[in-house]
Amino acid sequence: MTRADEPAGESTIRIPTDRLTLASITPAVASDLSSSGDGGYRWVGSAPADGTRVGAGLMVEQYEEGTFHPEWTMYVLVRRADDLAVGAMGFHRAPDGDGRVEIGYDLVEGARGHGYATEALRALSAWALAQDGVRTVTAVIDRANVPSQNVVTRAGFTRVAENAGEDAGEDAGEYVYEIRR
Template structure:
């Protein structure tokens, strides 16, 4: 966050002596001056929602610059509100989520940081374009936003080109122009003891290469199946078929915010309305009913979605504990071969 704001302020300070009131900001209807104020408004709004733990509405305040504030003063407002958001992000516990309207009506600290970075980069671009000067931020900042709140966007030639295209501000070879867009924070489901947190492409790639994905794990996790699933998720992102809600979810125990394993879908439902689910628990978390609890919740959610007719699970023939999990969750065996048993649930048990 600090790097994005510093880059914005440095770029715009070089043109602070120009007329921001009389020039439109790129393709926006706002003037360059209004767009600069908007950056500060967004940063303080995100900080307020996250710090105040607002869960169902916007924070009930707004900011305004003092009459007579010049362009340098507007940049000071951006720097100050950016510092406030950065401080809130650093000090907010990982599990806290606050209100954001779409698509799942909440975001965590990383989501708010990514939204803040995106607002800063994109509107700095708009102002620069309106004033006729070039602007390109560090690639890692654009990548930070893309891999956290644009999971549905297939990577392009460079992160910055991709971010501009994804927000209707540029073109990419072989892709149709974007005329409407929204970013997407990760989905979250809750059970009695667990929070199921949808992984972002950033978390998936970190888990796939041996990292923790931004989670605190029990001693024996993450297990091998979780890392394999994360690799599949990252590949889906690279191919442009990642769908935030039909992804891998990390199972987090709420009492201590420890990750226990992962559960998720192999992809979006197919043409017949079938979706396949898989799961993996760290050894420390087995035998306590967590997998059954999570499977019931995720299956119930899936069957409530339009077009979903059945949820399938394919279990190794020798994996008796996993077979018991799907049975307890209401699945019925429908097929088998030499190595696997296939189970399905078509409707929730009464």
């Protein structure tokens, strides 16, 4: 990880992987993304996925509530080969008192199936587990989302629980995965 000396509104934390750079976003970038902007990035397929917009909106809410922590934000996944954003990954909130932090992610459709999510999840989880007081990174995955279950498994997470939905049919509910320090 490197900290860049960049102007306000730009990423301050960058986590490199083999093919990607995970760039933290600021509240200003989150606001732009949540209101149909591009956040200052060029995206595969020309726009971020809906999950990125939802996650950015959560970051804006945290900023407005005074609970935003710059390091526990969303990270845009930028492909090094062409500087195109392929998706986003980030933390739902800062770690809790037990040292647990939840992570979520999505990729634009045109970037799926190339291992980017697994690569980024390994890097961001390792970064989180290296922070003081963090002992566990969790991911909650819809039971029907088999591709995402495969991503977390390849990244080293283990399924630890199942949450049934209100209308717990065969595909209802979620699985909870975690990776520990």
